[in-house]
Amino acid sequence: MTRKERKEAKKREKKRLKAKRARNKEFARVTYVFVGLFLVLLGYIGYFQVKESQDIIRSPYNARQNSNAKRVTRGMIVDKNGNVLAKTDTAADGSETREYPYGNAFAHVVGYNVQGKSGIESLGNYDLLTSDENFLIKLKNEFQDKKNMGNTVVTTLDADLQEAAYQALGDKKGAVVAMEPKTGKILAMVSKPDFDPNAVEENWNSLSSDTNSVLLNRATQGQYAPGSTFKVVTLLEFMRENPDYSSYSYNCTGSIENSGIKIHCYNGHVHGQVNLQDSLAYSCNTSFSNIGLSLDPSKFKKTAEEVLFDSKLPSDLPYSKSSFTLDGSAGNGTKMMTAMGQGETQVSPYHMALITSAIANGGKLMKPYLVDKVTNASGAVMKETDQEEYKQLMTEEEASQIKEYMKSVVDYGTASVLSGQSYTAAGKTGTAEYSSDKEKDHSWFIGMSNVEDPELVVSVIIESSDGTAKAVNVAKEIFDSYYR
Template sequence: MGYITYFQVEKSADIIRSPYNARQDSNADRVARGKIVDKNGNILARTSVAEDGSEIREYPFGNMFAHVVGYSTHGKTGIESVANYDLLTSNAFFLEKLKNEFQDQKNTGDTVVTTLDLTLQQAAYNALGSYKGAVVVMDPKTGKILAMVSKPDYDPNTVDANWDSLNTDENSALLNRATQGQYAPGSTFKVVTALEYMREYPDYSSYTYNCTGAIEQDGITIHCYNGNVHGQLNLQDSLAYSCNASFSNIGLLLDSDSFKKTAKEVLFDSKLPCDLSYSKSSFTLDSSAGNGTKMMTAMGQGETQVSPYHMALITSAIANGGTLMKPYLIDKVTNYSGTTVKETEPEEYRQLMTTEEAAQLKEYMKSVVDYGTASVLAGQSYTAAGKTGTAEYSSDKEKDHSWFIGMSNVENPELVVSIIIESSDGTAKAVNIAKQIFDAYYY
């Protein structure tokens, strides 16, 4: 009896809203699927009725919101799946609903107002251009997801017609790389390595290393990017210049089990707070690791795998004083005439690090912009902090992944971005995409 009560009371809403609950779609016989709109009311998905009475789901912005809004034919993805129950529920005035039922007409489903921002989505989509990759933009103070782009993409208006070709597409156009992509994090992971070093060595401000452009240990040589010789460095400079030799040296100084514990605390090998389908990130370093593996892991290579979405969560926690706010995509649900049915309140998800640790990492990331590898963001009307990254994934050195994580308005962060460009040829840099997104917001 207690178990039945638990499901009836505690879990009923989750079960009703589950995308695997086929009974949801039975509402489509009585309710015309509601609209999905961005934070300012721009229509991202709507249902129109043809002359023969058939319903057509339309996506006015085509490919731009493909992965995050999703589609509702051949199954459901994205917000179409997450909000399926709300879209097929009508909270219209009860007399109007009664009248429609008597006239055998469908009621209009509720409107899902998302946290997405058309201006930022468009800026991210255009900036990524024809490259494969992903962009995530968040508000770190609330957890609102403001933009999410994945490429290659598809047109959700033609999913039905192109279903077979989409499912056999060698570029995996249906895959949401933002949440499901798995990549070596490259130098963006150095913020996690720096966090671990700070925890193991309370006198971390006295760290010093003389970079000669490479480090050799047990017959393994690791070079700094482009063979740069950075000279005498402290921990802040090591991050600002993204010195591979220095971080490899730090990797040799760290306790592997403690490092794994810190990685777990920032949600590696863990469930992520995410409404969409996602892939867990992995951190495999342990006490059995050799020196080569320790060095590679510390600089973001090795076997570590992460999604752009997860790196956005870590960056959001740094921006928000160590606290990760629970990410969300649905701001509120209204009936079709605009009356609010329910609203999402921001809530804390977890403390990923202390306030002091977050403040120090933020300061280090600011130096990356002030005089380091992300100086393209310096001198703007807004302040910025971040970390660039280059992730090797094959023997072809001309085709590394380009990463950037960062935030704007550093003293009171307003935007957090996480960006990856797959197979960058060296001219396409993720930090430049960040600049275009920040510019679209502030100018």
């Protein structure tokens, strides 16, 4: 081979190697892309297994549940003491009927199992249609062509307390939430108007078109102006902006006017010289309007968000997000109205129960829950709910001070009906106007019992009470029942 031929051969070899390297680089890029996609897929599968799978499996719209229902008799739902809240009756011909022994009392929280599902019937759907019975029992049922019994969902609900709350609310529209602040267990949840879960199928057309929104769970989905119960949030913000808050003093003359807006204390009452504790105890609108004028709207909004306004709420049931709209563009009238719980602020009774629970528990909100455990039909525990902290809504010092001020509401303020009982109590009453007619209002109460070591938190609203009913009286009946 001549020198020239050797040079040409080397050139060709270089070109070949260069082309090969280019192809290798292209192949490597494609490989990296596929490896990346594979890793993303693995990550999603892991996320799905941890975060999403149970929600999809448990969904009442999952077709898999229909096949389970052919082999498994839907399990029971019971309260914390084993009282049956929902069960399946099987007739001689094999037809099944879902029965709710307590009728309307648990309508919204336990829910229904026809025309879709709601409440705990939806929340526990997968477990209720899963049978973890002993293998031999399953084998015996298989040979006898019998369905296996589904698991039992043991709730945190207390049937006695639920019935007390249901009776206390009477025929009024409204809602009640009762929970343990130290654990997050929901003991009672009532919403009115209610319905009979035993007759949902035959009454579906009238229920679904009812003008009073009878199917709406007002406890978690109702949206109301919080009225004076919101003053605990205003109080928190004032304490944060004013380290010397204990020196606050204001002379209440029964009304306050600013920027053409005039605000009165309830029934025009003149409270005279009040400090911060008195302002909350007497629910002095003019004092809190004065406080509202002094607050930084941006900081106030941040505090509201920290106590879960405009935020996701920890809830096993469908809920409505609360809203706090105050910002830097707000006029003085809006600032005053917002500080006393009117204006555009909207909240649910459930959310106010969460805020009160945090105050009762040193600022720490425990994650609320309704299902305590799941057992098989023979009573063996399959799984239990772990108690866990959800979020620190405020410092322990802030919670302690607000709790002390709330105690004064009972000791000598607007909730004095709770003083002198076998238990101690702290709370905040509220009156929320819902019309230009000042005589029309909702009645609120939030509070706790056994103040030194709070055991029970209650949140109550009575819609359109219009001065004829007080939520604090409903709360008293619930506290009385708890300590009876």
